[in-house]
Amino acid sequence: MRIRLMALLLCAVLCGVLFVSYIQGATAQSQADVRLEKLPPALRESGQAILSQTDEKQRARLAGDLVRKDAAGAMEFLLALLASEPSAQVRTAIVDRLGRYSHPQVRQALERQALSDANTDVALLAVERLRAQQAQELSKLVSQRLEKERATGDDAALRKLAQEQERWISLVKGTMLPAFMRVPPPQFSLKPEDKTIRVLAFGDFGNGSNEQKQVAAAMQKFHRQTAFDFAVTLGDNFYSYGMESTADPRWKTWWDELYDPLGIQFYATLGNHDWGFADSPAAEILYARQSPSWRMPAPYYTFTAGPVQFFAMDTNEVSEAQLLWLRDELAKSRARWKLVYGHHPIYSDGAHLNNPGLIRRLLPVLKGKADVYLAGHDHDLQHLKEDGGVHFFVAGGGGAGLRPPKPGPRSLFAKDAHAFCVLEADGKQLKVRFIDTALKQLYEATLTKPGSAAVLEATR
Numbered sequence: 001m002r003i004r005l006m007a008l009l010l011c012a013v014l015c016g017v018l019f020v021s022y023i024q025g026a027t028a029q030s031q032a033d034v035r036l037e038k039l040p041p042a043l044r045e046s047g048q049a050i051l052s053q054t055d056e057k058q059r060a061r062l063a064g065d066l067v068r069k070d071a072a073g074a075m076e077f078l079l080a081l082l083a084s085e086p087s088a089q090v091r092t093a094i095v096d097r098l099g100r101y102s103h104p105q106v107r108q109a110l111e112r113q114a115l116s117d118a119n120t121d122v123a124l125l126a127v128e129r130l131r132a133q134q135a136q137e138l139s140k141l142v143s144q145r146l147e148k149e150r151a152t153g154d155d156a157a158l159r160k161l162a163q164e165q166e167r168w169i170s171l172v173k174g175t176m177l178p179a180f181m182r183v184p185p186p187q188f189s190l191k192p193e194d195k196t197i198r199v200l201a202f203g204d205f206g207n208g209s210n211e212q213k214q215v216a217a218a219m220q221k222f223h224r225q226t227a228f229d230f231a232v233t234l235g236d237n238f239y240s241y242g243m244e245s246t247a248d249p250r251w252k253t254w255w256d257e258l259y260d261p262l263g264i265q266f267y268a269t270l271g272n273h274d275w276g277f278a279d280s281p282a283a284e285i286l287y288a289r290q291s292p293s294w295r296m297p298a299p300y301y302t303f304t305a306g307p308v309q310f311f312a313m314d315t316n317e318v319s320e321a322q323l324l325w326l327r328d329e330l331a332k333s334r335a336r337w338k339l340v341y342g343h344h345p346i347y348s349d350g351a352h353l354n355n356p357g358l359i360r361r362l363l364p365v366l367k368g369k370a371d372v373y374l375a376g377h378d379h380d381l382q383h384l385k386e387d388g389g390v391h392f393f394v395a396g397g398g399g400a401g402l403r404p405p406k407p408g409p410r411s412l413f414a415k416d417a418h419a420f421c422v423l424e425a426d427g428k429q430l431k432v433r434f435i436d437t438a439l440k441q442l443y444e445a446t447l448t449k450p451g452s453a454a455v456l457e458a459t460r
Contacts, residue, residue: 060087074098095110111130161320187302187304189303190305191229200231201233201423202219202231202376203271207239209399214399236377240276242273242274242284243279243284244277255294300325337425345373349414350394380397398418
């Protein structure tokens, strides 16, 4: 009898547990269904994938992907998820990506996370996203006033506002870059204009990978056989957020040990990844004081070497002040060749495609003035058809992960390979070559100047 009674009690307990589990499961399913109803039908499959995923890292990635796909459409679903999500990693992904979307509901959610999130890092990220949104709104006012002065033709007011706009660009990005460190130095010279030059160029490299080391080793081997005069970098010098300070230990392993052995100087530009840490642009400028090889006088600057004048640009957000400076410097230049270089391509058949902002604002300044625009950003090698006398090259194979380009109507050459670019110039021609880690030449283009504009004479 006792055994039967115990069996009945055990059965009742098990039934109760199963019933509670069923109720909890049904409630969870009901909550999930309610959240999914906040999504447009086209996004519900993506929402369901997030709710079904048990791995925190994968769930965070899926949440970020959903924001990229449709921030407006996914907003209410992700805000509901943020309010109930137990994983700090997933909350971080939502705050990071959705926090860039300017909307009153998003701002209210960011304020709640800043005050109440159990994880301090998530709370601080929410504050940072709020800061960036508010700074962006104020920056727009400066830009609108700048456009008003442009319409009136008041050059003095335009230039004053242009300098202020640069300060607001830094404030929006959250960087600690003092105004005096943004001022380009006067033009300087590395080699007399009657001398030929050979220049190393590469971008998208600073990640400490085996691929970066292999490309650096190939550069050293090439240099021993055929010496470079100096080098230029095309940005994304240090992944993923730039350098925290001039004492960051990665300077030694990701720069000094790999590039100092060449015994030449490298004139660098900033990529989007170099604008991550608040102090990174300043750290990269100041490191020149303690390095035999690294040089970055300012975010943008110009110098001559042999028959070429080089114009280093900060293309992360091309300020009006930078455009005015470039226009003035190009107009003053008497160099045989004018080469402008920066991180973001103007035209590209790589992963990021053409850049509408640079086509609209930077390209008109270059047309009829510059001969070459050299960039990185797309992790590949490209040569694209000229526009307005400007020839376009991409050399983003310095060590970061490759992304296959898709050649289009502008493509003259496109390849995903870890490699570097060699520029050779004299008074008659400017040659651009891509060299891979086995020192195999992948491509060569030669520009000549029978008149005032550069002409593509031969490629192979």
